[in-house]
Amino acid sequence: QTVVTQEPSLSVSPGGTVTLTCGLNSGSVSPTYYPTWYQQAPGQAPRTLISSTNTRSSGVPDRFSGSILGNKAALTITGAQADDESDYYCVLYMGGGSWVFGGGTTLTVL
């Protein structure tokens, strides 16, 4: 069974940089998985931040960036702000029409 892995929680200081990762329990994440990142504030619907590894969605600040780091997809927040405190999810395309979400990362800005 395919499991997409994310750090359960991370913290960052205001103005600091943090990297969230999205991996696979077996194998490496590559652009062929179309890694996509979402931000979800409490009680809200998810918001798309980054798609296809590194394409920033319209209106998303450029402090959010996506990449492949080693064998994982990564979301980097540079110059973190208080309102970046949210849950972050990645999703990977497994082929054959199937998508799998990671378990999510709760980011604390303090």
Add this chain to the structure above:
Amino acid sequence: QVKLVESGGGAVQPGRSLRLSCTASGFTFRSYAMHWVRQAPGKGLEWVALISDDGSNKHYADSVKGRFTISRDTSKSSLFLQMNSVRPEDTAVFYCARGASYGSGSHPDYWGQGTLVTVSS
């Protein structure tokens, strides 16, 4: 602007059926694949199902395969999820989401606000 509005959620007993709807506006519905994604209370997101732009291809998570059916009505710009033989573990907020393009490899990009389904006796 893109707008997705889900409806049809509510309380249902285990083993019964429920049909969710999603009404789309602000884009050419027939040109985009559509997803259902759910989120159990206090848990993460789980992809449920995908239907291609023309409805010819449908894909499901293993957890719902054989019980849920995704469909669409282009004339009504609507997406549906027929949920049969529901289980307590199906309790979740169900989100309708537009695919970024027409095919199965298009990620969910725009999301509705969700509808809550509660399965309990």
